[in-house]
Amino acid sequence: xxxxxxxxxxxxxxxxxxxxxxxxxxxxxxxxxxxxxxxxxxxxxxxxxxxxxxxxxxxxxxxxxxxxxxxxxxxxxxxxxxxxxxxxxxxxxxxxxxxxxxxxxxxxxxxxxxxxxxxxxxxxxxxxxxxxxxxxxxxxxxxxxxxxxxxxxxxxxxxxxxxxxxxxxxxxxxxxxxxxxxxxxxxxxxxxxxxxxxxxxxxxxxxxxxxxxxxxxxxxxxxxxxxxxxxxxxxxxxxxxxxxxxxxxxxxxxxxxxxxxxxxxxxxxxxxxxxxxxxxxxxxxxxxxxxxxxxxxxxxxxxxxxxxxxxxxxxxxxxxxxxxxxxxxxxxxxxxxxxxxxxxxxxxxxxxxxxxxxxxxxxxxxxxxxxxxxxxxxxxxxxxxxxxxxxxxxxxxxxxxxxxxxxxxxxxxxxxxxxxxxxxxxxxxxxxxxxxxxxxxxxxxxxxxxxxxxxxxxxxxxxxxxxxxxxxxxxxxxxxxxxxxxxxxxxxxxxxxxxxxxxxxxxxxxxxxxxxxxxxxxxxxxxxxxxxxxxxxxxxxxxxxxxxxxxxxxxxxxxxxxxxxxxxxxxxxxxxxxxxxxxxxxxxxxxxxxxxxxxxxxxxxxxxxxxxxxxxxxxxxxxxxxxxxxxxxxxxxxxxxxxxxxxxxxxxxxxxxxxxxxxxxxxxxxxxxxxxxxxxxxxxxxxxxxxxxxxxxxxxxxxxxxxxxxxxxxxxxxxxxxxxxxxxxxxxxxxxxxxxxxxxxxxxxxxxxxxxxxxxxxxxxxxxxxxxxx
Numbered sequence: 001x002x003x004x005x006x007x008x009x010x011x012x013x014x015x016x017x018x019x020x021x022x023x024x025x026x027x028x029x030x031x032x033x034x035x036x037x038x039x040x041x042x043x044x045x046x047x048x049x050x051x052x053x054x055x056x057x058x059x060x061x062x063x064x065x066x067x068x069x070x071x072x073x074x075x076x077x078x079x080x081x082x083x084x085x086x087x088x089x090x091x092x093x094x095x096x097x098x099x100x101x102x103x104x105x106x107x108x109x110x111x112x113x114x115x116x117x118x119x120x121x122x123x124x125x126x127x128x129x130x131x132x133x134x135x136x137x138x139x140x141x142x143x144x145x146x147x148x149x150x151x152x153x154x155x156x157x158x159x160x161x162x163x164x165x166x167x168x169x170x171x172x173x174x175x176x177x178x179x180x181x182x183x184x185x186x187x188x189x190x191x192x193x194x195x196x197x198x199x200x201x202x203x204x205x206x207x208x209x210x211x212x213x214x215x216x217x218x219x220x221x222x223x224x225x226x227x228x229x230x231x232x233x234x235x236x237x238x239x240x241x242x243x244x245x246x247x248x249x250x251x252x253x254x255x256x257x258x259x260x261x262x263x264x265x266x267x268x269x270x271x272x273x274x275x276x277x278x279x280x281x282x283x284x285x286x287x288x289x290x291x292x293x294x295x296x297x298x299x300x301x302x303x304x305x306x307x308x309x310x311x312x313x314x315x316x317x318x319x320x321x322x323x324x325x326x327x328x329x330x331x332x333x334x335x336x337x338x339x340x341x342x343x344x345x346x347x348x349x350x351x352x353x354x355x356x357x358x359x360x361x362x363x364x365x366x367x368x369x370x371x372x373x374x375x376x377x378x379x380x381x382x383x384x385x386x387x388x389x390x391x392x393x394x395x396x397x398x399x400x401x402x403x404x405x406x407x408x409x410x411x412x413x414x415x416x417x418x419x420x421x422x423x424x425x426x427x428x429x430x431x432x433x434x435x436x437x438x439x440x441x442x443x444x445x446x447x448x449x450x451x452x453x454x455x456x457x458x459x460x461x462x463x464x465x466x467x468x469x470x471x472x473x474x475x476x477x478x479x480x481x482x483x484x485x486x487x488x489x490x491x492x493x494x495x496x497x498x499x500x501x502x503x504x505x506x507x508x509x510x511x512x513x514x515x516x517x518x519x520x521x522x523x524x525x526x527x528x529x530x531x532x533x534x535x536x537x538x539x540x541x542x543x544x545x546x547x548x549x550x551x552x553x554x555x556x557x558x559x560x561x562x563x564x565x566x567x568x569x570x571x572x573x574x575x576x577x578x579x580x581x582x583x584x585x586x587x588x589x590x591x592x593x594x595x596x597x598x599x600x601x602x603x604x605x606x607x608x609x610x611x612x613x614x615x616x617x618x619x620x621x622x623x624x625x626x627x628x629x630x631x632x633x634x635x636x637x638x639x640x641x642x643x644x645x646x647x648x649x650x651x652x653x654x655x656x657x658x659x660x661x662x663x664x665x666x667x668x669x670x671x672x673x674x675x676x677x678x679x680x681x682x683x684x685x686x687x688x689x690x691x692x693x694x695x696x697x698x699x700x701x702x703x704x705x706x707x708x709x710x711x712x713x714x715x716x717x718x719x720x721x722x723x724x725x726x727x728x729x730x731x732x733x734x735x736x737x738x739x740x741x742x743x744x745x746x747x748x749x750x751x752x753x754x755x756x757x758x759x760x761x762x763x764x765x766x767x768x769x770x771x772x773x774x
Contacts, residue, residue: 009152011033012144012153012154013081014040014158015040020107028075035152041097045097046085050085054122055117058118058120061128062262080129082130084134084136086135087161092206136165140162141166147176155294156180157295179223180215181294185224187334194331201334205331212368224371227290229371230290235287236287237285240267275287293374300314315371316371318366321337322334388557388558389557390557395683407488426744426745430461430464432713434469440769441527444645444762449523449524451483451484451526455633456536468503481524482510484510497509515633526645526647534650534692539625557594557596558594611628612658614658625686627691632695637650638699641760642699647759654686659686667680689758700763704772705758705759708757709746709752725738726739
């Protein structure tokens with residue numbers, strides 16, 4: 001068969017044993033022509049995987065024979081693709097199958113339990129498929145070579161052996177693909193075959209490593225859909241399995257076909273076993289749409305040129321990782337370098353996949369394009385379809401979702417927003433922060449150039465005041481060589497750029513998503529500030545419980561009422577306020593969501609509970625708000641300041657202790673329930689400064705304080721500076737505004753007491769730094 005040029009984009013579907021729903025989705029699509037199906041080993045042997053493809057076509061034909069009016073539901077049935085066998089095992093080693101989970105045939109053993117669904121006469125399928133003796137890799141090369149460049153999408157949802165064979169035999173052919181979408185890997189979530197590895201990468205890590213390396217070098221246009229994104233797309237089994245089978249025993253195919261359509265009978269039969277096994281393993285009662293998600297991504301972008309941005313709602317992020325090929329416990333693991341450090345040339349230091357040692361690069365490392373968000377994540381309900389989520393996930397979704405997140409829309413800061421920050425109230429604040437930072441440079445900077453870093457810059461007001469102050473001091477004038485802003489909101493980045501480019505050359509402004517990405521250059525002195533940043537970092541909430549083996553349970557967020565409801569009788573800690581703040585329950589919950597307790601102690605709850613020795617002193621039944629993300633971020637701050645020298649200030653709500661019930665929402669400057677209009681309210685929690693200080697002990701820095709904002713501003717000369725500002729004011733209205741702003745910043749029953757200031761300076765052992773402790 002020769003592949004003639006066509007205006008319709010073509011699809012290659014590289015599959016293993018059980019990708020039934022993904023193949024049905026392809027047959028039901030009209031976005032692309034399904035031109036080739038290549039089969040590989042995977043959850044079962046190659047011969048069974050190949051037969052399963054034929055079973056799907058037999059199923060559709062049986063369905064159409066019974067319901068001929070449904071033919072228009074399967075437009076791709078007329079594409080008549082080639083079907084070719086491929087790899088029987090990995091590039092090296094023996095096959096690792098998943099028959100324990102998917103049955104001997106890869107489809108829950110329905111070949112035995114439901115012979116009615118077996119292929120009766122393969123020759124009868126010749127009207128819809130072309131069985132070919134051509135090896136899978138040769139068929140892929142043929143189609144890519146004969147089709148116009150940038151017209152074929154490859155979707156691989158099994159082990160990558162067939163794709164790796166193509167790359168070895170004819171890499172030029174693979175480069176011609178418009179897009180290669182791979183379902184596989186696990187970056188920031190646990191694996192599903194081992195604790196660290198997803199099945200496809202585990203089954204043939206050498207092939208996966210080969211193809212990921214090609215993607216890193218941008219030799220091929222690859223998009224990875226790992227478990228991180230696919231596990232967020234689930235359909236309850238109750239939507240897929242006929243109600244008659246949800247609670248009763250599995251019946252034979254003849255009885256099924258009497259009560260439901262062939263399609264429903266088939267999916268009910270093969271998912272019955274999968275559901276039973278997952279429930280025995282304690283997995284949520286939801287079918288994760290791993291392979292259908294990869295197909296969906298390919299279909300909706302089938303006509304999109306390779307270099308064009310993905311459609312609205314789809315988001316990718318480049319990630320650098322290597323794949324462990326031989327570890328006893330880590331085979332198939334995506335080893336992500338989370339250090340984010342840079343060498344003297346500005347290059348990123350990554351893990352050498354061959355030798356396992358640091359390898360300095362002269363330019364930033366390229367990464368694999370990883371799918372991180374889809375339009376399917378547009379609601380919290382979809383995320384919770386498989387069960388309760390952590391408070392941290394809820395916060396992350398509400399605040400930072402790329403489409404519906406609070407910080408991605410609207411005007412959160414200022415009179416028209418939901419909160420006003422100290423820099424927005426008075427220039428006095430930013431000036432005194434800038435003076436403290438300059439004082440540290442004067443003492444320890446040794447005349448080095450300066451890089452100024454801010455985490456969560458908001459509108460850029462604080463940075464603007466700081467830069468103005470730095471430039472007004474003779475010793476630091478002209479010494480700022482870079483301004484680094486850690487900000488994820490595109491809208492706020494634009495506002496920051498507009499404001500700050502009037503203060504400093506635009507080429508000195510740089511933006512990053514993470515603190516780890518900020519250049520760590522030993523030749524510059526770092527001045528850093530994080531103001532009202534850590535209070536918005538997601539928290540987990542755990543509850544002390546001696547009834548569970550680990551001693552802690554996690555407080556979760558749910559939309560249903562199947563789990564144990566969190567009691568409103570949590571005792572307060574009036575007699576021991578040094579451990580936790582008020583533990584009384586939050587305001588009444590909105591009807592959409594509610595807190596629930598995990599049924600038993602999870603490894604995460606135990607790990608969080610043991611992450612600070614202070615938590616072991618918390619009495620039974622009390623809650624603790626813990627932010628491991630804050631711990632990691634401040635550790636990155638310490639590494640940045642400690643390496644080349646520097647100083648920083650963390651200013652936020654909180655205290656030098658843990659909290660149990662400070663999680664709250666703000667809308668239009670009013671305190672609201674955390675479940676009020678998710679995505680339209682600011683969510684915040686008090687900062688445990690003691691926890692941040694514990695993280696800094698692992699860096700070459702010293703922490704100071706925290707002290708109240710009132711004490712910091714007063715000792716830094718706020719009254720004197722206010723007096724000078726009042727003298728220079730042109731009218732009474734300006735003078736009144738300055739006085740009210742200063743009073744609000746230092747109010748001992750408001751911001752002056754609620755906000756705390758913690759200093760960070762380079763050097764592990766250091767005398768007290770003014771105004772902390774002096």
